[in-house]
Amino acid sequence: MTDEELNTALYEKAFAEQEKYRDWLLSQPPAEILNHTYEYTMREDMLMSLESHDLTDKQAKALLKSTCPLGDIFKEWENRETDHMDNIRDTIENRANVVIQRDLKRAQPER
Numbered sequence: 001m002t003d004e005e006l007n008t009a010l011y012e013k014a015f016a017e018q019e020k021y022r023d024w025l026l027s028q029p030p031a032e033i034l035n036h037t038y039e040y041t042m043r044e045d046m047l048m049s050l051e052s053h054d055l056t057d058k059q060a061k062a063l064l065k066s067t068c069p070l071g072d073i074f075k076e077w078e079n080r081e082t083d084h085m086d087n088i089r090d091t092i093e094n095r096a097n098v099v100i101q102r103d104l105k106r107a108q109p110e111r
Contacts, residue, residue, distance in 0.1 A: 006055075014046075014050050015047060043074055
C-alpha cells in the first residue's frame with residue numbers, strides 16, 4: 001500500500017470507530033451523554049487531524065494494528081499535560097480587558 005492508501009485506511013477505520021461510538025452515545029440517557037461530551041469532541045478533533053495530516057507508512061501501519069486506534073489515541077491524549085486551562089484563563093482575562101477598554105472609551109467625554 002502507498003502512504004496515501006495507508007492514511008486513508010487508517011482514517012476510514014477511525015471514522016467507523018467514531019460512528020460506532022456516536023451510535024452508542026446517542027443511545028444513552030442525556031446525563032450520560034453529557035459525561036462523554038469532552039471525549040466525543042476530542043475524538044472528533046483527532047479524526048479531523050487524521051483526515052488532513054499524513055502519517056509516515058510506519059506510523060499508519062502501527063496505528064492500523066489496533067482494533068480501536070481512535071480510542072487508543074484518546075487514551076494517550078487523556079494522560080497528557082496540556083496548556084488548555086492556561087489558554088482558557090488567558091482568553092477570559094483578554095476578554096475582560098477588551099470590555100474594560102471599551103467601557104473606558106465610552107466613559108470619556110468627547111472633545
